[in-house]
Amino acid sequence: MIDLEHHDIKYLPGVGPQRAKVLGDELQIHTLHDLLYTFPYKHIDRTRLYYIHELTGDMPYVQIRGQILSFETEGEGRKRRLVAHFTDGQGLVELVWFNGLKYVTSAYKVRTDYVVFGRPSVFNGRINLVHPDIDPADSLHLNSMGLQPYYNTTEKMKRAGLNSRSLEHFTTTLFEKIDFVIPETLPGYLVSSLHLVSLDEALRHAHYPTCAEDLRKAQFRLKFEELFYIQLNIIRYARDRRQKYRGYVFARVGSLFHEFYERHLPFELTGAQKRVIREIRQDMGCGRQMNRLLQGDVGSGKTLVALMSMLIALDNDFQACIMAPTEILAEQHFGTFRKMLDGLPVRVELLTGTVKGKRRKEVLEGLEHGDVHVLVGTHAVLEDTVVFKSLGMVVIDEQHRFGVAQRARLWKKSGNPPHVLVMTATPIPRTLAMTLYGDLEVSVIDELPPGRKSIQTVHQFDNRRESLYRMMRGQLGEGRQVYVVYPLIKESEKMDIKNLEEGYEQLCRALPEYRISRVHGKMKPAEKEAEMQAFVSGETQILVATTVIEVGVNVPNASVMVIENAERFGLAQLHQLRGRVGRGADQSYCILVTRYQLSADTRKRIQIMTETNDGFEIAEADLKLRGPGDLEGTQQSGLAFNLRLADLARDGQILQLARDTAEKVLDEDPYCAAEKNQVMWKQLEKLRKTLVDWSAIS
Numbered sequence: 017m018i019d020l021e022h023h024d025i026k027y028l029p030g031v032g033p034q035r036a037k038v039l040g041d042e043l044q045i046h047t048l049h050d051l052l053y054t055f056p057y058k059h060i061d062r063t064r065l066y067y068i069h070e071l072t073g074d075m076p077y078v079q080i081r082g083q084i085l086s087f088e089t090e091g092e093g094r095k096r097r098l099v100a101h102f103t104d105g106q107g108l109v110e111l112v113w114f115n116g117l118k119y120v121t122s123a124y125k126v127r128t129d130y131v132v133f134g135r136p137s138v139f140n141g142r143i144n145l146v147h148p149d150i151d152p153a154d155s156l157h158l159n160s161m162g163l164q165p166y167y168n169t170t171e172k173m174k175r176a177g178l179n180s181r182s183l184e185h186f187t188t189t190l191f192e193k194i195d196f197v198i199p200e201t202l203p204g205y206l207v208s209s210l211h212l213v214s215l216d217e218a219l220r221h222a223h224y225p226t227c228a229e230d231l232r233k234a235q236f237r238l239k240f241e242e243l244f245y246i247q248l249n250i251i252r253y254a255r256d257r258r259q260k261y262r263g264y265v266f267a268r269v270g271s272l273f274h275e276f277y278e279r280h281l282p283f284e285l286t287g288a289q290k291r292v293i294r295e296i297r298q299d300m301g302c303g304r305q306m307n308r309l310l311q312g313d314v315g316s317g318k319t320l321v322a323l324m325s326m327l328i329a330l331d332n333d334f335q336a337c338i339m340a341p342t343e344i345l346a347e348q349h350f351g352t353f354r355k356m357l358d359g360l361p362v363r364v365e366l367l368t369g370t371v372k373g374k375r376r377k378e379v380l381e382g383l384e385h386g387d388v389h390v391l392v393g394t395h396a397v398l399e400d401t402v403v404f405k406s407l408g409m410v411v412i413d414e415q416h417r418f419g420v421a422q423r424a425r426l427w428k429k430s431g432n433p434p435h436v437l438v439m440t441a442t443p444i445p446r447t448l449a450m451t452l453y454g455d456l457e458v459s460v461i462d463e464l465p466p467g468r469k470s471i472q473t474v475h476q477f478d479n480r481r482e483s484l485y486r487m488m489r490g491q492l493g494e495g496r497q498v499y500v501v502y503p504l505i506k507e508s509e510k511m512d513i514k515n516l517e518e519g520y521e522q523l524c525r526a527l528p529e530y531r532i533s534r535v536h537g538k539m540k541p542a543e544k545e546a547e548m549q550a551f552v553s554g555e556t557q558i559l560v561a562t563t564v565i566e567v568g569v570n571v572p573n574a575s576v577m578v579i580e581n582a583e584r585f586g587l588a589q590l591h592q593l594r595g596r597v598g599r600g601a602d603q604s605y606c607i608l609v610t611r612y613q614l615s616a617d618t619r620k621r622i623q624i625m626t627e628t629n630d631g632f633e634i635a636e637a638d639l640k641l642r643g644p645g646d647l648e649g650t651q652q653s654g655l656a657f658n659l660r661l662a663d664l665a666r667d668g669q670i671l672q673l674a675r676d677t678a679e680k681v682l683d684e685d686p687y688c689a690a691e692k693n694q695v696m697w698k699q700l701e702k703l704r705k706t707l708v709d710w711s712a713i714s
């Protein structure tokens with residue numbers, strides 16, 4: 017039996033050291049095992065032959081059989097192409113090449129039987145097959161070829177002469193070499209109870225299925241296994257940690273909470289807020305350390321939930337801390353808390369990078385002695401000089417802005433880890449949350465405070481400025497405020513800032529009666545603060561900014577969000593930005609300004625935005641459009657693994673099965689120590705070597 021995992025790919029017949037290097041660099045194929053697990057991205061049915069007269073321009077790949085009548089070169093220079101007139105005796109079709117002309121004319125002969133495989137297209141009213149695959153007809157046994165695999169390749173591979181066909185040859189050779197049954201990697205009892213196909217069969221059929229059903233079964237088994245081990249690992253870790261660390265028990269819901277609820281609350285809580293507060297109370301009272309993700313669309317009132325949860329900590333003689341990603345946001349929270357808690361015996365302090373000197377010393381001392389009850393801050397609260405007397409609860413706002421490591425640091429500020437509530441307005445689809453966070457409980461605020469009018473979103477091309485200004489004037493005239501946002505990315509920073517500056521000047525000319533703030537990433541922090549502050553206080557009516565305003569600012573009087581170059585923003589970001597308006601009781605508007613020519617994807621994004629205000633719907637659509645790797649907000653927290661086969665957007669059901677199965681297995685055998693689970697243990701060990709620090713993730 018060959019040791020697949022240690023057998024270097026270069027020794028596979030047909031590969032050799034040079035191609036092995038390319039395979040390693042480009043597709044991370046180093047061993048036979050790697051090749052085995054490099055799956056085709058699609059299969060094409062090669063059992064059927066078409067007649068040329070059946071072909072139409074909108075067919076997927078087809079194959080036809082016949083002979084080349086003649087070759088001809090057409091066109092000049094870069095347009096030069098080689099055309100072969102091909103017939104099956106009844107119809108005529110053109111085979112076309114734009115490069116490799118010499119090779120083609122020497123490799124293929126006229127009046128010889130070939131099977132031609134390609135995708136029909138229409139050019140000048142005639143059907144073409146561009147750069148088709150051609151095989152001598154007598155070399156193929158079409159009916160036995162079944163579904164042909166297609167593998168991903170890269171530019172570098174193509175330059176080294178490696179294409180999908182080469183990989184097909186390699187895998188064929190490999191399977192010829194594997195004259196034994198590939199050892200099972202799931203416990204036998206799971207394979208049979210879940211009616212999975214064996215690993216051996218799954219691997220063979222994932223590359224070379226005999227029919228579509230075989231392929232489906234093979235993929236199901238492999239996806240299940242992939243997700244199962246990830247779930248097993250996360251859940252095992254989470255259970256382990258739960259045993260090791262106990263949580264503080266907040267048994268009391270005491271006078272502060274009650275007094276706040278009865279006397280200070282300026283409005284009635286929404287049903288969703290009440291439910292979430294109840295969930296949090298239960299968590300913090302049960303002796304387990306709380307680790308809860310609070311998802312709620314922008315404007316759904318997460319801050320209040322945070323505040324009331326913190327009061328429970330205070331009622332139990334603990335301190336609480338809330339960390340926000342920007343200074344402006346920290347200051348806003350600080351202001352809100354001070355105002356709402358006015359008259360209660362609670363000392364709230366602010367700690368950011370700009371709190372210095374004597375002030376800072378006072379805050380730090382207060383924290384250490386325990387007379388500061390609630391600390392509101394930015395990253396600054398993570399510094400080692402910040403010492404709490406008894407930190408019992410931590411809230412992290414807009415959690416996707418913080419890295420995993422930063423979160424872990426907050427934990428360490430307390431004997432037992434404090435209860436943690438992370439809040440985000442970036443809705444993480446359930447499937448992704450399940451994969452990312454093993455034991456993070458999830459609460460959702462799925463209801464907006466009453467009286468909010470849903471934001472009207474419209475799409476406008478950027479050559480229609482006048483109507484845009486008219487609408488802005490209308491809202492400004494009613495005393496409202498307006499955001500105008502420009503994209504800013506590192507690669508095109510100079511251009512982006514130029515766009516913003518030009519936009520700013522245009523606005524100054526178009527709306528001379530209003531005052532305009534301007535904020536972008538290149539400004540000094542103090543300057544930025546001042547400009548923002550002017551807008552927050554209402555001194556200026558328009559804020560022209562790059563995405564620095566994306567996170568959390570609350571200006572209820574702002575009713576228009578204009579997003580320039582909207583085609584350059586992702587869905588999640590557009591939704592976040594839109595959430596800056598619609599916070600008061602007035603009708604608000606979001607205007608997506610784009611250029612005229614748009615890609616299909618962009619048009620889809622804009623359409624979704626104009627059709628729905630529901631963050632979860634948008635997140636699901638985003639996951640489908642872009643794939644989980646790109647999903648905003650998960651990039652920083654980082655999917656700790658690459659899924660080879662499973663697709664979080666589509667395989668939700670398999671994921672659920674994998675998770676349920678993992679739970680069951682661990683209920684029965686917490687340490688995977690049973691004889692029948694040995695193979696599982698070995699897989700887990702392997703998995704763990706390839707992963708980042710799981711403790712930081714869950």
Ligand code: ADP
Nearest residue numbers: 283284285286313314315316317318319320465
């Ligand atoms: P987010 O969830 O985006 O952080 P905030 O907590 O900033 O939202 O709340 C948005 C606005 O809604 C704030 O002005 C807040 O005072 C208000 N708000 C929160 N809860 C309620 C409620 N139950 N009824 C009315 N207004 C509320």
Ligand code: MG
Nearest residue numbers: 318319413568
């Ligand atoms: Mg918020």
